[in-house]
Amino acid sequence: MAGSIFSSFSELPRRALSAAVIAPPALAAVWLGGYALLALVLLISVLMGVEWARLVGYRGHPWLVRALAFAAPQPVIALLIGGWPIALLHLLLLTGALFALVGALDRDGSKRSGLWYAVGLPVLGLPLLCLIWLRAQEPQGAETVLWLVALVIATDIGAYFSGRLIGGPKLLPSVSPKKTWAGLLGGMTAAAGIGALAATLAFLGEGRAPVAAVAALSAVLAVVAQAGDLAESAVKRHFDVKDSGTLIPGHGGLFDRLDGFLLTLPALALLISLTGMNVLQWR
Numbered sequence: 429m430a431g432s433i434f435s436s437f438s439e440l441p442r443r444a445l446s447a448a449v450i451a452p453p454a455l456a457a458v459w460l461g462g463y464a465l466l467a468l469v470l471l472i473s474v475l476m477g478v479e480w481a482r483l484v485g486y487r488g489h490p491w492l493v494r495a496l497a498f499a500a501p502q503p504v505i506a507l508l509i510g511g512w513p514i515a516l517l518h519l520l521l522l523t524g525a526l527f528a529l530v531g532a533l534d535r536d537g538s539k540r541s542g543l544w545y546a547v548g549l550p551v552l553g554l555p556l557l558c559l560i561w562l563r564a565q566e567p568q569g570a571e572t573v574l575w576l577v578a579l580v581i582a583t584d585i586g587a588y589f590s591g592r593l594i595g596g597p598k599l600l601p602s603v604s605p606k607k608t609w610a611g612l613l614g615g616m617t618a619a620a621g622i623g624a625l626a627a628t629l630a631f632l633g634e635g636r637a638p639v640a641a642v643a644a645l646s647a648v649l650a651v652v653a654q655a656g657d658l659a660e661s662a663v664k665r666h667f668d669v670k671d672s673g674t675l676i677p678g679h680g681g682l683f684d685r686l687d688g689f690l691l692t693l694p695a696l697a698l699l700i701s702l703t704g705m706n707v708l709q710w711r
Contacts, residue, residue: 455577496526506519524546526549569706575708623647652691653689
């Protein structure tokens with residue numbers, strides 16, 4: 429029994445070491461904002477562009493891999509130059525251009541297609557644009573992004589331990605055989621705890637904090653994060669790929685590590701834009 433428990437966590441030391449190396453500079457860039465955050469976003473966009481092109485079957489077409497890697501940071505640059513309308517238009521036009529670039533390829537029924545290739549641009553571009561927008565929301569833009577990062581990490585950790593210690597019915601075995609309902613509930617609980625802590629710290633010394641509201645929202649975002657994880661797993665299963673890449677020991681590629689942000693960043697940005705108020709200002 430003890431042996432099976434230890435074997436369930438055999439990959440944990442390598443995952444923890446990778447996180448310990450990667451997390452500090454990434455969190456520092458978020459906190460500092462400005463050029464530090466821009467450099468981080470541009471680097472991530474290029475690396476994820478390479479990963480996506482290889483993931484969806486273009487590993488043997490290096491010029492197409494380079495094309496997507498070159499296109500990936502362009503919407504961010506357009507945002508800096510012309511603002512949101514230009515950035516979104518650039519994202520749309522670039523996606524169409526990438527589709528046209530390879531749309532005539534692979535009409536023999538193979539899984540590789542120009543559509544899969546082109547859709548990678550909004551898949552990674554929109555969350556990164558939302559990250560920049562969320563960080564720019566003042567006051568507490570940095571705190572909001574760090575709260576989101578913390579709750580996604582807590583979701584991952586809570587789901588990892590709950591799923592392996594409790595087990596039980598599978599969440600969506602056809603897509604991700606290891607994920608369980610117990611893991612989802614454990615991730616939601618951990619995320620809610622992070623939300624309660626973030627609300628308490630944000631309103632420290634200012635009277636009653638919206639602990640319950642932010643905790644509940646954090647639990648909902650944990651479900652959104654897991655949906656992003658499952659969506660990435662579905663893509664990998666479609667293309668018979670185990671990991672999106674090999675960049676991060678214990679985690680695979682950047683998509684494997686950042687899949688929880690693919691939907692949570694746009695979801696949170698949409699919520700704040702609709703309410704007109706930073707979540708950590710709710711009362």
